[in-house]
Amino acid sequence: MVWQLRRATVDDLDAIMAIEHAVFPTDAWSVESMGSELSSTHGVYLVAFEHSEPQDIVAYAGLLAPRGASQADIQSVAVVESARRQGLARTLVLSLIDEARDRGAREIFLEVRVDNPGAQALYDSLGFEGIAVRKGYYQPDNVDGLVMRLEVPAPKTSPAVGA
Template identity: 55%
Template sequence: MTLRTATAGDLTAIMDLERTSFPTDAWSEPMMQSELASPHGRYLVDVEAGRVIGYGGVRAVQGSADADIQTIALAEAARGRGRGRTLLRALLEVARERGAREMFLEVRADNPVATALYASEGFVEIGRRPRYYQPDDVDAVIMTLDLVAWAAHRAADGTALDAGACS
């Protein structure tokens, strides 16, 4: 598994995964291009055998107390092997490096695998947005994580990841 910072050259591969993973509500290419270029976020790609098989992004303005996971997606063949957790943890580390103390995210209520992953890392549900995901009329589950407590727990377990190691 190789995680690295996404570049503009990864846009086509990211958009292929985006459209496959989120067929009814995929982000547009200009929107993703803007996200990749933003100084307020960081996108990582998971590369295997020279091919992008996953990506994720975090919005974490330097010095802001809070941050948001924007998206995480993996090719279907790459799921269930811990790659999503590794990607999530790397994004959480990026946010911590930028000074965030609290992380937020929204997840589809009909995605129990993602919800379970987030809960296993310490995220808790704080609300719902009814019919948020369109055109599917699926609720968004709003979750939050205390990044300071998460980082302390990981350091105590000896499982901290240096996000700077993600080139």
């Protein structure tokens, strides 16, 4: 599959909410909260789709990062089951890290359910470190949230080839 990313807009709200409810059935965000996130100038949401089917959104991820602020928060990352294990969440998170860097953030935080070892492994592999636990953070399941932090790495550059 060839995945493509683009910035989400409020026109994507229905597709995002369908994914939200499928991936997070007990603690999905409200339509109002997600609509507010998509409308905010303080962050960015991305959606992903298969190159040949741009109308079929299969994943999204969001970042809260006011321009000039030293800290950013990854708000949510969700991939439909049929598109998992193909590197899509990694691509989305890496894109959010780039966006946070561009907005001036030096640290990125996120919360992840303690009962989601797959997501924790992804964040670990990207350099996030667990720094705290929020007891009962995910409701109504009363599941703890692991707070993770990443020092935003400098952009990787390389010399032009063939110049």
